[in-house]
Amino acid sequence: MAVYNGMPYLREALDSLLRQTFREFELIVVDDGSEDETPQVLAEYKARDSRIHLLRNEQNLKLPASLNRGLRACRAGLVARADADDFYAPDWLLRQYEFMQSHPEIGKLGTGGWEVDTVGQKSKQFASPSNDALIRLIMPFRCCINHAGGMYRRDLVLEAGGYSEAFLKVEDYDLWARLLPLTQFASLQEPLWCYRTLPSSESRSYNHADGSRMCSVSGRLLCERLGRSLTENEVKAACEIFCSWGPVDSGSVRLGIRLCFEYLRKSRPVAEEKAWTEFKRLLAQALLRQSVHQVPHSRLMSLAAMRAAFVLSPREMLSRQGGLQLFRLLVPGRIWRALKKTRVGTASQATPATDGCHRSHSE
Numbered sequence: 087m088a089v090y091n092g093m094p095y096l097r098e099a100l101d102s103l104l105r106q107t108f109r110e111f112e113l114i115v116v117d118d119g120s121e122d123e124t125p126q127v128l129a130e131y132k133a134r135d136s137r138i139h140l141l142r143n144e145q146n147l148k149l150p151a152s153l154n155r156g157l158r159a160c161r162a163g164l165v166a167r168a169d170a171d172d173f174y175a176p177d178w179l180l181r182q183y184e185f186m187q188s189h190p191e192i193g194k195l196g197t198g199g200w201e202v203d204t205v206g207q208k209s210k211q212f213a214s215p216s217n218d219a220l221i222r223l224i225m226p227f228r229c230c231i232n233h234a235g236g237m238y239r240r241d242l243v244l245e246a247g248g249y250s251e252a253f254l255k256v257e258d259y260d261l262w263a264r265l266l267p268l269t270q271f272a273s274l275q276e277p278l279w280c281y282r283t284l285p286s287s288e289s290r291s292y293n294h295a296d297g298s299r300m301c302s303v304s305g306r307l308l309c310e311r312l313g314r315s316l317t318e319n320e321v322k323a324a325c326e327i328f329c330s331w332g333p334v335d336s337g338s339v340r341l342g343i344r345l346c347f348e349y350l351r352k353s354r355p356v357a358e359e360k361a362w363t364e365f366k367r368l369l370a371q372a373l374l375r376q377s378v379h380q381v382p383h384s385r386l387m388s389l390a391a392m393r394a395a396f397v398l399s400p401r402e403m404l405s406r407q408g409g410l411q412l413f414r415l416l417v418p419g420r421i422w423r424a425l426k427k428t429r430v431g432t433a434s435q436a437t438p439a440t441d442g443c444h445r446s447h448s449e
Contacts, residue, residue, distance in 0.1 A: 088152035090118040092170035093127070095282065100131050102173040108180035113138045116156040119146040150249035150257040157248060160240055169234040171282045173206070178278040182237040185274060193242040193269025194262065196231040199279040206280065214273035219361035221271045223353060224368070225262065226307035227328040231271055233258035235279040242269050255296040259303045301325065312352055320345060330372040333379035336387045343373070343394050370399035374411050
């Protein structure tokens with residue numbers, strides 16, 4: 087664990103780690119020059135539990151440098167990553183340890199988890215892809231396996247060069263890209279940790295420079311698979327289509343679709359059938375989302391994205407979600423807005439009963 091100004095969530099994170107059912111571990115904590123109560127809390131916990139080893143940077147060196155210092159101090163062959171604002175199920179370590187012991191070919195393991203808010207209320211369950219073949223297909227487009235909450239083999243990470251300080255905020259994505267030729271990846275699907283979403287968290291907010299670094303990693307992997315060089319705009323277009331974060335301009339939609347289909351052609355000879363089918367389904371879903379994003383801007387591009395989705399996975403087009411998105415494309419904007427307003431009004435009228443059920447269930 088590397089921590090910088092970890093209050094007010096540090097105690098909850100440490101308590102969850104020290105309650106692990108797997109007891110034989112050391113907890114290396116690198117305090118990256120914290121200026122709040124973090125040093126005092128860490129000293130308090132170290133006095134209570136001899137498994138905790140503290141290191142402190144006299145100045146704030148940022149996450150990659152702090153993780154490298156902690157990694158060098160680790161003595162075990164298996165290293166689990168924890169963040170100071172998350173918390174972990176009691177069998178988080180045990181489940182990963184048992185899997186890694188029985189699967190020596192796996193060098194990096196992810197886990198499922200829950201997104202939680204500032205007070206620890208669960209909002210959404212998530213999981214990384216479960217197998218190596220699918221992870222390899224997705225990785226050129228986004229970092230698809232969790233860093234904190236996961237485990238890896240120390241020697242392999244050191245062989246790959248550890249964390250690069252040049253890739254701040256995307257140091258995990260860069261590391262996984264360098265690990266891909268060295269080992270296999272996997273992920274447990276059980277929700278074993280809780281990822282706290284904090285808008286103010288430095289390590290979980292991205293700016294333009296961070297996006298460029300992420301694009302750089304994607305570019306390396308895409309160029310390797312396609313066997314040719316790509317411009318930054320081409321890489322960005324392909325990633326925006328697959329991730330479908332929001333609407334992009336028509337030229338980028340057209341370019342991104344072309345590059346994704348080129349990627350499919352080049353990947354087909356080396357892809358496992360099951361992973362290949364799942365990847366096409368995920369890309370079809372992304373194209374359907376992009377088709378909705380495009381409706382207010384270009385119905386022609388919306389139709390092009392939907393047509394590409396149908397080519398990839400007719401079943402997705404025939405699903406309920408596909409039908410709704412086709413309906414959204416065909417219905418005039420003013421009618422859609424009226425339907426949406428009616429739906430929101432109906433939901434608002436039902437709010438008191440819904441809230442009551444939720445409180446009863448929580449209690």
